Amino acid sequence: MPMTLTRTILFSLIILLAPISPGQAGWFWDDDTLVTIDGQKYTTEDFRTWWENWREKDQPLPETPDPFIDWTLLYREAERMKLYEDPTYRKKVLTFLKARTLMMLKAEEVDRKIDISDEAMWQRYQEQYAPMYQLNILFFHTREAAEKTVERFGDRRADDEQFSTLQIGKDGLVSLQTRWYRPVGVNPEWLDIIRGLKPGDFTEPIPWQKGFVVLRLQNIQEGDREDFATVRKSIRDALWKEQETVRTRELLEKLREKYKVVVDEKRLAALDIEAPDDSFGDEPVITTDRGSVTEKQFMAQVRRLQRFRQQNGFNQDSDYDFKKQVLSGIIDQTLTTWEGLARGYEKKAPLKGVYTFYCQHRLIRNLEERLFIPEAQVTDEEIEKYYREHIDEFTQPEIIRMAIVEGTRESLDALWTEVAMGGNFMDVARERLGHPVPVREIPYNHLEAEVKAVVDKLTNGEISPVFTVKEHVTMLQLVERKPAKAMELDRVRKHIHDKLYQEKVKAAREAFLARLRAQSTIEINDKVWQKLRDEMEPTDEK
Incomplete structure (x- = not known):
C-alpha cells in the first residue's frame, strides 16, 4: 500500500476516534447555539422564549439577533449588579409568581378533574330544560279580581278563542304576559303547579309581590335533540361551574388537612367587630404548621373588607357570618398560595419560560430606573426651547x-x-x-x-x-x-416632555449598550440564525 494512502487512512482514523467534548461536538453536528456572550451559550430555544414574550402583536422577526443580544446584555448586567436583591424587584416577582402558580394549581387540581359527558348534559336537559311551557301570566291587584276573572270560564279552563276575549283594564286585569319558559327559568314555587296543568288550564290565584297572578298553560313543547343543541353550551357551563365548586371544595379541604389548619372557634365568636382596634391582641385565631393569624391581623382584614363593602354598597351580613366569610377568605387564599408555590410550576413548562422572561424583564426595568431614568430628567427650559425650535409641529394650519x-x-x-x-x-x-x-x-x-x-x-x-x-x-x-395658529405651550407641554423624556431614555440606553458590547465578546452563529428565521417566519403570526 502506498505510504501516502496509509498516512491518509491513519489520519482519518485518528480524527474519527479522537474524543470530542460536548461543547465542541455541537459545531460538528446539530448545535443549536445561536449566540455566545463571553463564553455563555444562548440557544435557539432561549430566543424563541424571549421572542414569544417580548414581541408585539403582528411584529415581524428582526433581521438580526441584535434585539435579543441587547436584552441579554441588559439583564446580565442587572444580575451582575445584584438587582435581584432589591425588595421592590422581589415583591413584584413574587406577586407575579403567586398569581400564575394559583392559575396552574387550579388547572391541575380543579379544571383537569372536571368531566362533563354528553350523557350528563342530556340528562340535565331533560330535567331542567324540557319540556318548554308557553304561559299566559295574568296580573291582578286583589285575589277577588283574579278569582272573578277565572270563574268566567267553566272548569277553570279556556281555549285560545275564549281566552282572547280577556281585556287588560277590565274586571281587574292589570296586565297580561305570554312567553315560553323552560323549567330552569320558572319560579320554583310555580313549577310543580305548572306540571299539573293541561293546555288551557288556569291555576288558582298565586300571591306575587303586592298582588296576585293567575297562570294559564297555553302550550307545551316536548324536548328533542335539535332543541338540546341550542342550549348545550349553557348546560355545559352550568355543569362546569357545579363541578368546579365541588373540586375546589375538595382541594381546600385537602390543603386544610395538609397544612394542619386549626380555627379557634370560641375566640372567633367572641371577637366584637364593633370594638376599637386597640382592643384586639396577639392571640391566634387561625394556626397552621407554618404560622398563625392573630386577632390583630384578622381584624385588619375585617376592616379592609368592611371598607370595600361600604364603598360598593353591599348589604352587611350578620357579624358572625361576616367573620366566617373573612376567615374562609384568609384560609383559602393563604393555602392555595402556599401550595401553588410549593409545587414549583415555575421550574417546568409551560410556566418556566414565561417566569424566566418576567424575572429578566423586571431586572431590566430596575436597571433602567437606576441608570437611565435619572439621566432623562427634562427641564422647563428644554421644553420651551423645543417648542420654539419646532413651532411648526404645534401650529394648526x-x-x-x-x-x-x-x-x-x-x-x-x-x-x-x-x-x-x-x-x-x-x-x-x-x-x-x-x-x-x-x-x-x-x-x-x-x-x-x-x-x-x-x-x-x-x-x-x-x-x-x-x-x-x-x-x-x-x-x-x-x-x-x-x-394658521400656534397652540399655546401649556397645551403641548406634556407632549413635549414625554417626547424628550423618551428620547433621553433611548439615548442613555443605546450609550449603555454600546459600552456593554465593547466590553463583551459576542459571537453569532449565522447559519443557526438563518435556519431559525426560516423555521419561524412561515408561521410567525399571532
Whole structure:
C-alpha cells in the first residue's frame, strides 16, 4: 500500500476516534447555539422564549439577533449588579409568581378533574330544560279580581278563542304576559303547579309581590335533540361551574388537612367587630404548621373588607357570618398560595419560560430606573426651547372655508354671469343645483395646487372664475381664511416632555449598550440564525 494512502487512512482514523467534548461536538453536528456572550451559550430555544414574550402583536422577526443580544446584555448586567436583591424587584416577582402558580394549581387540581359527558348534559336537559311551557301570566291587584276573572270560564279552563276575549283594564286585569319558559327559568314555587296543568288550564290565584297572578298553560313543547343543541353550551357551563365548586371544595379541604389548619372557634365568636382596634391582641385565631393569624391581623382584614363593602354598597351580613366569610377568605387564599408555590410550576413548562422572561424583564426595568431614568430628567427650559425650535409641529394650519360647485363649462359660466350681475352666489347655486351648496373647511396645505392658485387671488366673499382641476370644471366662493395658529405651550407641554423624556431614555440606553458590547465578546452563529428565521417566519403570526 502506498505510504501516502496509509498516512491518509491513519489520519482519518485518528480524527474519527479522537474524543470530542460536548461543547465542541455541537459545531460538528446539530448545535443549536445561536449566540455566545463571553463564553455563555444562548440557544435557539432561549430566543424563541424571549421572542414569544417580548414581541408585539403582528411584529415581524428582526433581521438580526441584535434585539435579543441587547436584552441579554441588559439583564446580565442587572444580575451582575445584584438587582435581584432589591425588595421592590422581589415583591413584584413574587406577586407575579403567586398569581400564575394559583392559575396552574387550579388547572391541575380543579379544571383537569372536571368531566362533563354528553350523557350528563342530556340528562340535565331533560330535567331542567324540557319540556318548554308557553304561559299566559295574568296580573291582578286583589285575589277577588283574579278569582272573578277565572270563574268566567267553566272548569277553570279556556281555549285560545275564549281566552282572547280577556281585556287588560277590565274586571281587574292589570296586565297580561305570554312567553315560553323552560323549567330552569320558572319560579320554583310555580313549577310543580305548572306540571299539573293541561293546555288551557288556569291555576288558582298565586300571591306575587303586592298582588296576585293567575297562570294559564297555553302550550307545551316536548324536548328533542335539535332543541338540546341550542342550549348545550349553557348546560355545559352550568355543569362546569357545579363541578368546579365541588373540586375546589375538595382541594381546600385537602390543603386544610395538609397544612394542619386549626380555627379557634370560641375566640372567633367572641371577637366584637364593633370594638376599637386597640382592643384586639396577639392571640391566634387561625394556626397552621407554618404560622398563625392573630386577632390583630384578622381584624385588619375585617376592616379592609368592611371598607370595600361600604364603598360598593353591599348589604352587611350578620357579624358572625361576616367573620366566617373573612376567615374562609384568609384560609383559602393563604393555602392555595402556599401550595401553588410549593409545587414549583415555575421550574417546568409551560410556566418556566414565561417566569424566566418576567424575572429578566423586571431586572431590566430596575436597571433602567437606576441608570437611565435619572439621566432623562427634562427641564422647563428644554421644553420651551423645543417648542420654539419646532413651532411648526404645534401650529394648526391655515383653514380655507369655501363653497365649491362643479358642473359643465356652460352651466358654470351661466352661474358666474348671473352672480356677476348681482345675484347671490349661494342662492343662485342652490336654485340651479336643487340643493344648498355645502361650505367645506379644508387645511390650506391639503388643497390641490390649482385650487391654491385660485384661492390665493381671492378675498373673503369673492367668487372665483370658472376653472378646471383634475378634469373637473369648478367654481368656488371663498367664505373665510382662518389663519394658521400656534397652540399655546401649556397645551403641548406634556407632549413635549414625554417626547424628550423618551428620547433621553433611548439615548442613555443605546450609550449603555454600546459600552456593554465593547466590553463583551459576542459571537453569532449565522447559519443557526438563518435556519431559525426560516423555521419561524412561515408561521410567525399571532
